[in-house]
Amino acid sequence: xxxxxxxxxxxxxxxxxxxxxxxxxxxxxxxxxxxxxxxxxxxxxxxxxxxxxxxxxxxxxxxxxxxxxxxxxxxxxxxxxxxxxxxxxxxxxxxxxxxxxxxxxxxxxxxxxxxxxxxxxxxxxxxxxxxxxxxxxxxxxxxxxxxxxxxxxxxxxxxxxxxxxxxxxxxxxxxxxxxxxxxxxxxxxxxxxxxxxxxxxxxxxxxxxxxxxxxxxxxxxxxxxxxxxxxxxxxxxxxxxxxxxxxxxxxxxxxxxxxxxxxx
Numbered sequence: 001x002x003x004x005x006x007x008x009x010x011x012x013x014x015x016x017x018x019x020x021x022x023x024x025x026x027x028x029x030x031x032x033x034x035x036x037x038x039x040x041x042x043x044x045x046x047x048x049x050x051x052x053x054x055x056x057x058x059x060x061x062x063x064x065x066x067x068x069x070x071x072x073x074x075x076x077x078x079x080x081x082x083x084x085x086x087x088x089x090x091x092x093x094x095x096x097x098x099x100x101x102x103x104x105x106x107x108x109x110x111x112x113x114x115x116x117x118x119x120x121x122x123x124x125x126x127x128x129x130x131x132x133x134x135x136x137x138x139x140x141x142x143x144x145x146x147x148x149x150x151x152x153x154x155x156x157x158x159x160x161x162x163x164x165x166x167x168x169x170x171x172x173x174x175x176x177x178x179x180x181x182x183x184x185x186x187x188x189x190x191x192x193x194x195x196x197x198x199x200x201x202x203x204x205x206x207x208x209x210x211x212x213x214x215x216x217x218x219x220x221x222x223x224x225x226x227x228x229x230x231x232x233x234x235x236x237x238x239x240x241x242x243x244x245x246x247x248x249x250x251x252x253x254x255x256x257x258x259x260x261x262x263x264x
Contacts, residue, residue: 004069005112006035006251013205013235013245014076017044017051019058021238022071025246030066032248032262037068040205040235041076041121041162045103048080048135056098063100071101075121076162076206081138104160106143107150113252118156120147120193123163123206124182126173142186148193156197157254159230161204165191168204168232169211194230201231201256203247208237210244212258231256 010029015022029037046052063071072094075084084103087095093110095103104110104119111117122143131137143163164170166187175183194202195217202215211234219228233256236244243259250257 014042014237026066039073043073106147153196
C-alpha cells in the first residue's frame with residue numbers, strides 16, 4: 001500500500017509486543033480520524049521469536065482492518081537491537097518492516113506538511129539484571145553521542161524519544177549506582193538533542209506513566225542570555241491500557257491533544 005502523508009496521527013506509548021493493545025490503538029486511531037499511528041518505543045520488535053513474528057503480523061492486520069495507512073515506531077530498550085542494526089533504510093529514511101509497519105531509526109528526520117519530526121529511540125533497561133543477553137536484552141539499547149550527532153542541530157517541531165530528557169518528571173526508582181549513572185546518561189543525551197534541535201514538542205514513553213511538563217533552559221543569543229523551552233509529554237503503556245497511554249497529534253497546524261480530552 002502506498003504511504004500517505006498523515007494529517008492527524010495517534011501517538012502511543014510502549015506496546016511491548018501486545019497485539020491486542022495494538023488493535024485497540026488502531027481502532028482508537030480510526031475513531032479519532034487519524035491516518036497513522038506513531039509509537040514511542042518498546043514496540044516489541046523480537047522477530048527472533050515466534051511470538052515476535054506473530055506480533056508483526058498482528059500490527060499489519062489491525063492497521064489494515066481499521067484503515068490505518070501505517071503504524072510507525074521508534075525503538076525502545078526492549079527491542080532486538082542486533083537485528084534492527086542489520087536492516088536497511090528506504091530512500092525516505094524509514095525502514096519497512098511490514099505492509100503497514102515502518103521503523104524510524106535513531107537520528108532520522110522527516111517532514112509531514114510543514115512540520116519537521118525527528119526520532120531518537122533507545123533507553124537503559126533498569127531490569128537488565130533479569131534478562132539474558134542476545135535473547136531478551138541487547139547491549140546497544142542506549143542512544144549514543146553519535147545518535148545525537150546524527151540527529152543534528154537543525155530545528156525540529158516534534159522530537160519523538162523513548163526516554164525522557166533530563167529535567168522532565170519520571171517515576172522514582174531505587175537503582176544501583178552504576179544503573180543510576182547509565183539511566184542519567186541517557187536522559188542527558190536526550191536533553192542534548194532537545195537543546196540542539198529546540199522542538200516545540202517532545203513526546204516519550206518508557207516510564208509507564210502519563211506526565212506533562214514544560215522544560216526550560218538558558219541560551220546565549222549573540223551574547224545576551226535568554227530562555228528556550230519545550231513542551232514535554234510522557235505517555236503510559238499497554239500495562240495501563242487506557243487514555244493515559246495515547247494522545248492525538250494534529251500535524252499542520254501542530255496541536256497535541258491529550259487522550260483524556262479526546263475521550264471526554
